[in-house]
Amino acid sequence: MSTPSLADASWLTAAATRKVMAALEAEGGPDVARFVGGSVRNSLMGLSVSDIDIATRLEPQSVMTALKAAGLKAVPTGLDHGTVTAVAESQPFEITTLRRDVTTDGRRATVAFTTDWAEDAGRRDFHINALYADGEGRVFDPTGQGLADIEARRVAFVGDAGRRIREDRLRILRFFRFHAWYGAGDPDAVGLAACVDEAGGLGELSAERVSKELLKLLAAPDPVPTVEVMARSGILERLLPEAGTIEAFRAMAAVSGDPLLRLSSLLPGSAEALDTAARGLRLSNREMARLQGLIGPKLDLETLEDRQVRALVYAEGKQAVADRLVKALALRPARRDRYDALTELVQTWPVPRLPVGGREVAALGVAPGPQTGALLKAFEASWIAEDFPGTGHVERLKALQDQREG
Known part of the structure; x- marks a missing residue:
């Protein structure tokens, strides 16, 4: 050429x-x-x-x-x-x-x-x-x-592939990352064989280097074929021992380009197992918080109501709910229309503050102490259940207090 x-x-x-x-x-x-x-x-x-x-x-x-x-x-x-x-x-x-x-x-x-x-x-x-x-x-x-x-569109090592990897074990992950971004078809056979042969050295790498490289790989436009090769060759299991099948990853990758959400679909679903896996990767506190925010009952785009989404945003924050909606979309990709509407709701809804506090409770003659906290908690639950009404707060608070006294 x-x-x-x-x-x-x-x-x-x-x-x-x-x-x-x-x-x-x-x-x-x-x-x-x-x-x-x-x-x-x-x-x-x-x-x-x-x-x-x-x-x-x-x-x-x-x-x-x-x-x-x-x-x-x-x-x-x-x-x-x-x-x-x-x-x-x-x-x-x-x-x-x-x-x-x-x-x-x-x-x-x-x-x-x-x-x-x-x-x-x-x-x-x-x-x-x-x-x-x-x-x-x-x-x-x-x-x-x-x-x-x-x-x-071939990613091939310079010189002896095994030697290149032994010089820096991170090159195993770079091989897959670069193939995901720049390669076409199957990975270079010589390079892949060397990565498998040298995979035992991945344990020598710091968790921070591994997670950084892995997230870069998962940010590729279509990382699915590469991750499938990693799964078949045993590389993925060495990186994520807790990873299960990659069906959920395929579904998530189809609806989201966010590398952290894609990673979440490769990690276990329980809070304890997820925490163990995430800490093993030494993710940042912000990344850990996002992964933990995905734990909870699955959201169903077929039945999820606007008021339920507002209640979730109030309780969990916009980021957590936005992420959980993406997870819901991966399960029901045909409901993109409903996902789009709910995502706009999450982004635009001004999250209200609790409209009453200790001053309003004291005005009802309630002595400071545990009763104040209990009454405010009951008010908040009622306020959320009725979809955050903007008026009638003092009357609602008094009615709750009367019920407690009655």
Whole structure:
């Protein structure tokens, strides 16, 4: 295939990008820096570009000097590993010196700097991530297989797949994540076999790294085929020992692109088991709260009334009810119309505050103490049951008090 050019890519011709490249070239001359990774890969695939990474022959201190000389902000984000973040026009650019691995332990590597583009490409994970482009948009393929893999929508390891994985066990999950996002058809057979062979090393990874990578995978437009492969190969069970069948996951993925909701459909349904699984993944408190909010009686879009939804929102909050409605939609996808109406209700309904308090109770002659709390609790239950009426609060409170005294 002919070598493509990215000369017309909007991110490459942007003023901020040109300033960063000009700063590096002023310090190190032509071909001192090339774009690498996602920006090149996504451009060649016709996908949007969010992050721009640059590889350079300059060592980190020289990169810092070059950026400062050009009046650009330079942040030493990882000098030991050769990484400096440049900021131009409020946009970050991660700049990393060409490297080769000296030692690896499956989680992190000790690196040495190099000036050899091929040597740098040889330590990267996949051919599609080892493509480079210079400031003029000329594309370079040091592994000789990156462009072919782009065309075939194939995710294949650079060099020996097993060795790449042993350098960093997270590459097992990255293999599946990248296939879900960029692959087509069955995963690369050699890569899949290596992932299965090396899967025992997944236990060496921190839970935070696993959950972050897993959620990225589940955010893919259609992760179902990839997750099915993970289930058949035993990888999914190693990550989520509590996971059951994936029918619920298929249903959820069909109605929601939210990776956390998709994850919830792979986790057990009881509060205790869910809590154990979620804590095993070291999810954030916010993520844990959302997963816990999904526990409870199933909502049925066929019978669920507006007043019931308002009562749930008052008791559980908008996020929890919105999530539970998505779960209900996964069970009854044909009732999208009812789901849409209830979701709009959740989003737009102004949640009221309890309209009475201790002052109103005291005005009825009730002494402060347990009786006050009991009366307010009874009022709240009655108020919710009648769908949050906006008037008659004092009269309702008095009637409840009379009933208690009678």
